[in-house]
Amino acid sequence: xxxxxxxIVANERDTDSYFRLVLSAxxxxxxxxxxxxxxxxxxxxxxxxLRRPFSIFQVMGDTFSILYKTxxxxxxxxxxxxxxxxxxxxxxxxxxxxxxxxxGEIPLLVAGGYGMAAMFLLAQRSPQKGIVFVGGRxxxxxxxxxxxxxxGWEVRVATEDGSHGEKGLVTQPLLAELRTPHSALRTxxxxxxxxxxxxxxxxxxxxxxxxPAELSMDEHMCCGVGVCLTCVIPVKTDGGWEYQRTCxxxxxxxxxxxxxxxxx
Amino acid sequence: MxxxxxxxxxxxxxxxxVASGTFGYGEExxxxxxxxxxxxxxxxxxxxxxxxxxxxxxxxxxxxxxxNAIGLQGPGVDGFIQKYWxxxxxxxxxxxxxxWGTTVEEYAEVARRFDALGGVxxxxxxxxxxxxxxxxxxxxxxxxxxxxxxxxxxxxxxxPLITKMSPNVVSIAPFAKAAxxxxxxxxxxxxxxxxxxxxxETRKPRLANVTGGLTxxxxxxxxxxxxxxxxxxxxxxxxxxxxxxxxxxxxEFLMAGATAVAVGTANFYEPQTPLQVIAGIREFMRRKKIRxxxxxxxxxQTGK
Numbered sequence: 001x002x003x004x005x006x007x008i009v010a011n012e013r014d015t016d017s018y019f020r021l022v023l024s025a026x027x028x029x030x031x032x033x034x035x036x037x038x039x040x041x042x043x044x045x046x047x048x049x050l051r052r053p054f055s056i057f058q059v060m061g062d063t064f065s066i067l068y069k070t071x072x073x074x075x076x077x078x079x080x081x082x083x084x085x086x087x088x089x090x091x092x093x094x095x096x097x098x099x100x101x102x103x104g105e106i107p108l109l110v111a112g113g114y115g116m117a118a119m120f121l122l123a124q125r126s127p128q129k130g131i132v133f134v135g136g137r138x139x140x141x142x143x144x145x146x147x148x149x150x151x152g153w154e155v156r157v158a159t160e161d162g163s164h165g166e167k168g169l170v171t172q173p174l175l176a177e178l179r180t181p182h183s184a185l186r187t188x189x190x191x192x193x194x195x196x197x198x199x200x201x202x203x204x205x206x207x208x209x210x211x212p213a214e215l216s217m218d219e220h221m222c223c224g225v226g227v228c229l230t231c232v233i234p235v236k237t238d239g240g241w242e243y244q245r246t247c248x249x250x251x252x253x254x255x256x257x258x259x260x261x262x263x264x
Numbered sequence: 265m266x267x268x269x270x271x272x273x274x275x276x277x278x279x280x281x282v283a284s285g286t287f288g289y290g291e292e293x294x295x296x297x298x299x300x301x302x303x304x305x306x307x308x309x310x311x312x313x314x315x316x317x318x319x320x321x322x323x324x325x326x327x328x329x330x331x332n333a334i335g336l337q338g339p340g341v342d343g344f345i346q347k348y349w350x351x352x353x354x355x356x357x358x359x360x361x362x363x364w365g366t367t368v369e370e371y372a373e374v375a376r377r378f379d380a381l382g383g384v385x386x387x388x389x390x391x392x393x394x395x396x397x398x399x400x401x402x403x404x405x406x407x408x409x410x411x412x413x414x415x416x417x418x419x420x421x422x423x424p425l426i427t428k429m430s431p432n433v434v435s436i437a438p439f440a441k442a443a444x445x446x447x448x449x450x451x452x453x454x455x456x457x458x459x460x461x462x463x464x465e466t467r468k469p470r471l472a473n474v475t476g477g478l479t480x481x482x483x484x485x486x487x488x489x490x491x492x493x494x495x496x497x498x499x500x501x502x503x504x505x506x507x508x509x510x511x512x513x514x515x516e517f518l519m520a521g522a523t524a525v526a527v528g529t530a531n532f533y534e535p536q537t538p539l540q541v542i543a544g545i546r547e548f549m550r551r552k553k554i555r556x557x558x559x560x561x562x563x564x565q566t567g568k
Binding site for chain 1: 286287295308314316320323332334533535
C-alpha cells in the first residue's frame, strides 16, 4: 500500500458512459494483485472530498488502468480529467482473488457490468484458462469481451434486452455450464464481481452445485484502509457473525463466509 | 522552537492528535505515515465487551462533510489489549484511549482496566456519540450524569481524563464546568452534530440508522465557537476538533483556546493531514516569529 500523486496517461471513453483511465505509477504497478483496488482522490473535486474506490483493471509496465462508469459527482469529475493532470492514489488495497493453479480447478468467471474490470487481471495471471460469463443490461454494458478472448478464454455473454448474446441474466449461461456433465476429475471454481444481488445468486448457485466461489463485494466505501468501518459486511465467525471490512478483509470473500440473511 | 504541550500529565511533542474513530487503532495508517511524528494517537471508542455496530449504509458524503452512524463497532477491552495494544505500546507517541459504556459503572470499569494495563497516555471519556441508543450522548447532555461518569472514572484512575463533550447542548459552559469540577483533566471539543440526509429517488434516509453525526469542514466554525465558549468557562486544557483540514484550521482552534487539536474526517481522504498540520504550525510560527506554540493558545483578540 502506497499513497502517491500519479499522472494521468490517458482517460478515454470506452463505450457509452464507460471510461478507461491509465495512470503512470511505477512503484504501485508491480505490487498489484488480481482483485485489488485503488482509492482515488479526484483533486479538482472540492466539495466532495472523499476518495473513490476502483477495481484495478489492467497493469502494463509502469502503468495501471481503471475501467469505470460515470455514476455520480465523483466519476463525472474524473471523466473530465485529461492526460498530464494528477490524481492522488492509495493502492494497491484489499485482499484479492486466489489465482488458479495450472491443472487445478477450472475457473469460471462471472461478471456483471463493470464488474468485468475486476476480473481481467485474474484471467491474465491465471495459468489455468476457463470461461468468462458476462452480463449486462444492453450491448454497451458488455465490456472488454475481445480482451478476454485474446487471452484465450471462452466468453459467454448475456444481455437483459437480448441485444448481444443470450437474452437474460448472466446466471443463465453459468447454470447451463454447471449442469453440463464434465470430467469428475476436474472440479470447478467460481470467481465473481458485480452488483450485490448478482453476487448473492452466484453464492447460492455455488452452494447448490457444491463448488467454491470467491466473490468481490462492491460496498459503499470511505477511508479504504480499514479505519472508518463504513464498508462492512456480515461474515461468519465461530460464535455467529461479525461485520468485516470490504476494504481490508475483502473485497474478495469466500462466499460460504458471507451471512446473506444479515445483509440489507 | 517549542511545539510541545501538556494535557494534564500527558506530554505531547506537538499539539496534534487524531480524532477517535478516524484513525482506527493506529496500525492501519502505519504504512502511510510515520506515526511517531504525531503528538498522540487517539483510538476508536472501546467499551467493556465487543460491539457489532450498526447496519449499513453507515456513512454518507454531504456538502463539505460527511454523516456517520458506525455504532462504535469495536473489539471490547480484552480484544483491544490482545490485538492492538502490543503495537501501540511500542510507539514513542502516547496513546489516548477513547472509552465508553452504557452505565456509569461500565465507564468506571473500563477506566480501571486501562489504568491497570500500564503505559496508557490518557483516557478520553466518550459521553457524546450520537449514534448509539444507550450510552454516549445520553451522558454528555445531562449535567448530573456527566458529573457522575467523570467522578466515577476519576476515582479509579490517575491517568489523565479528557472528557469528550457533546455539541448538542444549549450552552457548553455549564457542562465544561461540571466535567472540570468532577475531576476531568481536560476537555475534547467537539463530537459530531446530529444530522440526517435523504436520497430523494428512493425516499430513504442515506444512513441505515436514519440519523447520524455530521463531521468535516461544515462544522468547523461551530466547533470553534464551542471551544471559545468553553475556554472562557474552565481552566483545564481543551483538545479542539471539528473539520480541521489544514494548518490554518488548527491554528484557529489554538487561537480560540485549544491547547491541542485533533484531525478527524480529513484522515479519511488524506492520511497525511496530521503531518501537514504539524509542519504548517511550525511554518506559521517561523513566519510570525513565535518561539513557543503556547503563545498561540487563546490568543484571539476579541477586544473584550
